[in-house]
Amino acid sequence: MATTDRHAVPPATLALAHALSAAERGLAVIPLSRAKLPALRSPHRDDPEPALCRGECGRPGHGVYDATTDPRRIRELFAAAPWASGYGIACGLPPHHLIGVDLDTKSGTDSSAALRELALRHLFTIPDTVVVVTPSGGRHVWLSGPPDVVVPNSAGRLAPGIDVRGAGGYLVGPGSRTEHGVYSTVPGTAHLPPAPCPPALLRLLTPPSRSHRPAPVPPDPQHGQGLVQFVLAAHEGQRNTRLFWAACRAYENGIGHELLESLVDAAIHTGLTDREARATIASAARLTGNHP
Template sequence: MNDHLLYAALSAAERGWHVFPLRPRTKRPALHGEEQCPQIRDCAGGHRKWEDRATTDPDRIRRAWADLPFNVGLATGPSRLLVVDLDVPKRSNGDTPCGATTFQALCERAGQAVPDTYRTRTASGGQHLYFTAPPGTRMPNSAGKLGRLIDTRGWGGYVVAPGSLTPAGAYTVLDNRAPVPLPAWLHGLLSPSRSAAPSRAAIADRAFRAHRYALRGLEAEVWSVARAMQGERNSTLLSAARALGRFIAWGDLPRDVVEEALQQAGEAAGLSPRACTATIRSGLNWSIAHNSQRRTA
């Protein structure tokens, strides 16, 4: 089993794709988290997340897969990939089309054929379509932006590579051709209509009374949310809302400016608009209630 998964990891690395270990028979990263970081080896200069530690180095890969049957995670951002994830409904429901059917309809409406590119079958029966990302871009993840049961994985995201095994089944290759460039029409649909992180000038124009410290705090929290990785997006958004609510309570930032900035960053990270709105409202309300008076230094 180790040899099979080691081969899968090395095969992906030969294509220039950056890999990292997932826990055996799961889709969860096997690398330590920030709280458990030993601050040695790769993390000697500070904690490095899975996206930063993903590698194409065959020696590092052989050492990582030497003892345990780790599944293979593929960091899409460093691999310069944009992967379209076509999922299937969690439960059998004749009224709910799968992601592949919805994607085919999307292509037909655009007057385009379903792209022929590297394609894998997921353990649940869904599909992953691999595309090379447009040069000079850092495309984020998205959830449902192209349609129901269609997500995308770019910077801040990863997919399970073929050869990996879970209790639900195996990840296998359906079409082994090289990934083709992301079609321009798909790129256009995925490009945000508004910037994920409003510029300082734009924020200052609407919040001219805000203190510089509050503006710096807003920029930092928005950047943190937009870069949050899968599995930490909602908690990062909630933490940001709680951190920024005090500036609203103290009159340093208008609530609508904070809500708009966090909403855009949350959606850019891959959260649904409804989930973003609910989390932001909850975090801001909590913070405002607990920061009615400005604390003095």
């Protein structure tokens, strides 16, 4: 990515330079705030009803759906968000169809060891690829997926401390400055393209076909409370992904409608708005073949 003296250049200018550098590699980007959230607020935030617009209105502020590789458009987005200090890289888009394996350190588990155990158990190895170090010491492993496979976002589904960024998600780009520090690439990996995801790992990352699922079992109220607690335990940066994962599991187990309000209340408790929570749950319902 672009290299510049951080002490001599304003954070927004530095973030724009890194974002443009990433775009040259075919990575679609958006500006991020120091809190790692999309820097531009939704243009529909004052609408009386939740909007399902993904940028069709033509205005910026649709999060990852604003992501682009067009230098002119990137400059326009950053000009509209001069407070931006970082950039996000959209996952699941061509040409790389990026998948991010997020090895977290804040969960108190050894996520790197968990990934190694998964690799041994399922007979795959992580190829040489881009690896980004987070301010907390975690790592983002970049992989490339096939164009005909949709990898969903998930939190802890592979193993405790391992989150996945797929379609509709984004990774904080190297060079971004956040409230807790700067994201940087592991030496020797910045020049690498995202390596193809090993087929065995890809199978773990994709949900099974609905046509091959066993007959549904009666809803387990205790399981529903576990999903609510999973959302309540989310820390900053995990709120949407945890809510989305929990909602998917709820709908898959036939308790999505029953658990809707409890999940919304839990999400609001973590800091999401009612509108954001309901939009995320609606996305989970659509992904699992249910009607929001």
